[in-house]
Amino acid sequence: FFITDITITGKSAYFGVPELGKDALRAAHAAMTALWRHSDEVAARAEHKLTGRGFLLITGLTGGGYIAVPERCTLSLIRKLLPGESLDTAAAEIEAAVRGAITDPEITVEFAYPAGRDHRLGGTSAEIDETRAEVAMLSQSMAGAMGGRGVIEGAPFWSESSFFVNRLGIPAVYCAPGDIRNCHTFEEHVDVEEYLAGIVGFAAFMARYCGVAD
Structure with missing residues (x-):
């Protein structure tokens, strides 16, 4: 953008x-x-x-x-x-x-151009392979934490993932509780239920991805 x-x-x-x-x-x-x-x-x-x-x-x-x-x-x-x-x-x-x-x-x-990010004019777009095993693992973790979540979609917004993907070659996705459609509006909010489910989902993903010590 x-x-x-x-x-x-x-x-x-x-x-x-x-x-x-x-x-x-x-x-x-x-x-x-x-x-x-x-x-x-x-x-x-x-x-x-x-x-x-x-x-x-x-x-x-x-x-x-x-x-x-x-x-x-x-x-x-x-x-x-x-x-x-x-x-x-x-x-x-x-x-x-x-x-x-x-x-x-x-x-x-x-x-x-007042909003330079990883480019002097703005923020570059970023894309990774959505079939990566890590993406599927994160998706499954979020779906298990709350019904209807974990669906892979495009992000119609910009944040810092392009620094990781484009500059450092590190795969990155956006994943968080809430609905981006109310961002930057007077109705911006995150439901408590989703917030708590997000904690559970990320914990499950970290346990699957990193493993659990005995």
Whole structure:
């Protein structure tokens, strides 16, 4: 994934003479239209059997002022990457889409990437062979701790596993109690029952994987 903050700067003018200004908010509308179109194109390229399709999501828009042509507008987006996608290429495509939509040379555009992780722009995707014996062992341990758990799925989010997988060559998966779909929301929580089942599941996995001393 990566996050992009885009700042669009035009020129303010009194509302009664808008022709003297350069409307940054109007330019942002053109940019967002191009970005949504690009997201559809990205989604149509490929589908991963576990993580689905890539896309971008515009998460924030700020602009305008009081009774004047908007001089500055900022928008933020997040891009979901599939395993094998290049962060540099994906970022360059976003910049090209925005610059192609804003044709007025007097309106400037700046890009920032505030969420560098194991890459200067963001976090790289990671993938391991889901048929590994250790993965099956972990899956069985979690299924035994709580009914309906232990299913192997793709992770539609980023955390630090890419440091292990991509940089160190250490197989890693995400496994924890709770539901990622409520993460970063006002409803974020983990049920106590799942939390306790997670303890049992991890204990069972460690006993199976590491063995038990007599």
